[in-house]
Amino acid sequence: MLTQPATMEAVDGGTLVNDFSIEVATVNGSGSQTANIVLMRTIFQMGVPVSGKNLFPSNISGLPTWFQIRANHKGYKARKAGIDLMICMNPETAKDDVAKVRPGTLLIYDEPLKLDALRNDLAFCAVPFQKLVAAACPEPKLHKLVKNMIYVGVAAQMLGLDMDEVKAAIAKQLDGKQKAIDLNQGAVQAGHDWAAAEAPRQTRLKIVRDDKTKGQIIIDGNTACALGAMFAGVTVVAWYPITPSSSAVESLIDYAKVYRKDPATGKLNVAIVQMEDEIASAGVVVGAGWAGARAMTATSGPGISLMSEFIGLGYFAECPGVFLDVTRMGPSTGLPTRTSQGDVELCAKCSHGDTLHICLYPGTMEECFQFTYQAFDLAERYQTPVFVVSDLDLGMQNWASQPFAYPEGAFDRGKVLDEAQLKDIQDWGRYKDVDGDGVCLRTLPGTPGGKGAYFARGTGHNPYALYSEKPDEFLATVDRLKKKFLTARASVPEPLLTGPGVQRGILAYGSSDPAVAEARDLLTELHAKDTDYLRVRALPFTDAVEAFIASHDVVYVVEQNRDGQMTNLLREFFPQHATRMKKVLHYDSTAITAQTIVDQINAFEN
């Protein structure tokens, strides 16, 4: 049953305390997600910073899936290429899973797979899952689910996890389903007890209780965005299911049922409608925004492509609306369950003709929450579509985070005239730039008084919203829209700057942030290369973005796409600095690692 060709120490002398990576290879649809989150949550509950990434297939049941858990006492959250503990539960991929790990890796596997014959430089632990499952669970149809909890118990024992925390994590994950909790807690105990008696001793990988996650939450970005929208008072949501964005709206539906219910009538004060497609979803957002609602949709790249005509209408007719793009890997259908930052240019310039859109690039869970909240203020202030550009890595993975701060203050509903204000205005024109900032005075359909009505249109129009084909009036409109876009620099989140003030800069955005943070440490510690770091958080770019580029000899722009889309935008807005920027790119559909960044920067400099 047990084979241990070498002790851990013999292969690799170090002991990795609170700093190693686990990968679990399973079959999707087997319930392994619950087990993996229990494993991750247990480490979190023991006060050790941890992150989890689910590499799942575009499939409901039967295809390979991998879950990576990284515990790191320094708090590094990025994906790490090396694996220290591999749990092989999928016969289909087991050979490849064994082949890809480094010497010294601990490998827990299902005994009949006989993986110990494949290599002699790993520490193997063969577990008789079938026997343990049968003993732990009398119902054969539940065996598949329970089997996963057994490996949690085995790993818990071998890594020194606190079983009380494991059981608490199960209770948390299964939220009140007592029968399932009992069954799963029994299964982990069975795995644990077997390992205590039978598994080889290993001392290389250890989780030791710490206090670094105290007060933190575990959340995914889609849930964070849903909360942002709920607290922003979203009133109309139109959507069409698409991976990886669906859970954002589904989460909002769940929250709205509890927290957006009118206490007197039990009815909702937000309308959430699943439309027939993304085109219709965008149409509803435009129509609802025009009529004064705080409206949003959530989608991914293919949805944005479909919505682009309506987004252009929203831009040109100046209707507010929030568009959450949880980016997945394109082009075309691409890899629906893999992450990417490939929609940066699509969102910035969505639709035909000259368009420029306000885009927010959250890089943390708190920003997913805050920026979605803020997007509604920006959309109404600037009367235009606003994008929240998230991605699968942020949106669907589990992240530890500080709890969110309550967004205090009043909503910014923008320049909306009511009946009384309209009375005082002699010469009202919907698209007259009375304040000189490109942002005009708006009215809402339904406003009484007989004065505020206007005709919104996607066709050429003059300041009075009347159809116009006059070149000078068209020019004035598109130039004003550009001015309005640039005015928004005063309202969008400023970039975040860190660093000692050197000549080597890194510029990144969104989900690359954890990898950049780690890469900067590696560059300093291992390569004696200090860096300054600017994390861009919005389009339009503010002066601070230009100042950063201008003040560094070289700026490495880190992106998770092939063409360096953010670099392209930066070069368009700051052509005088075009040659300072170098593209550091990662686009194989996995989340970027620190090592990728280190290697590419070193390559540039060698």
Next chain:
Amino acid sequence: MTTATVPTNKIGLTKQDYVGAKSTLCPGCGHDAITSQIIQAAWEMNLEPHRVAKLSGIGCSSKTPTYFMSQAWGFNSVHGRAAAVCTGAALANRSLINILASGDGDSMSIGMGQLVHMIRRNVPVVYILEDNGVYGLTKGQFSATADVGSTLKHGDVNEITPIDPCTLAMELGCGFVARSFSGNPKQLGTILKAALAFEGTALIDVISPCVTFNNHDSSTKSYKNAKDHEMPLQELGFVPYYDAEEVEIEPGAAMEVGLPDGSRLTFRTIGKGFDPTDRYAAMKAVHEAHDRGEFLTGILHIATGKPILHDFTHTVDDVLATLPQASVKPGPEVLAECMRELM
């Protein structure tokens, strides 16, 4: 002329208060006749202009909202998909009265999906499909309602089966389905008033000849052909909500349907008996008439009392767009509770 000599409606507005900009469509366009009836119906129904949203897509028909009710809110959106914009506006502000002007090109090709799903959701709207069988604004290509055998001006013959918006709407369970002819203003006016009194999606297909591209003798959507083959089903009577108490309808002479706003619609069947509340019989009658080369006009089907958009969203009766912050922004204690659940 003093105001005393100009008739006003119940809210003190003259018919002039319901007109829009001067039409830029071709002289004699059927659409202008429809616009006139919209103005008349809106005036008679005492619509408050500020509560009216007039929406359209792209095409000749979609230009028409400019030509009526200049004090109402207009939105000329994208081709075929005013339905979604209208759905959004209705969700944002359920007190709006939505009038959507579309055409056969706009609604029966690219807009088909959105029309179908708008009907499913029973969005409150008077959806006027100004149907001439051709794309006018792009100079005369066939649309999806062109009959088999109908010809274009330069001789091309349509060989593809047309789509009938009315039988389609009935199939989908639309509660108000009518067909009229821009050359039959009296009937069209009555249908429009009844549609404005209806609570959900009211679809009115109006045969509206294109005088420039589809009015020749070999077109089935010409004035001549429409006049020769129109078969009105009923003599329609409409008693508006504000007269409903006073007006006596001769018992037994007509069928009557009460509308949600209190108005009453009466049907006096012409020829063979026809019951517009019987959806399946209506579908059969329309199909059979089409096979004979005729088109039935009147209210083809009516069914009141169906759930509408706002019933499906389970939303409050108030206007969502203007709900105060206090009711839509949960307090700090809610965020604290959400955070605790995630710890």
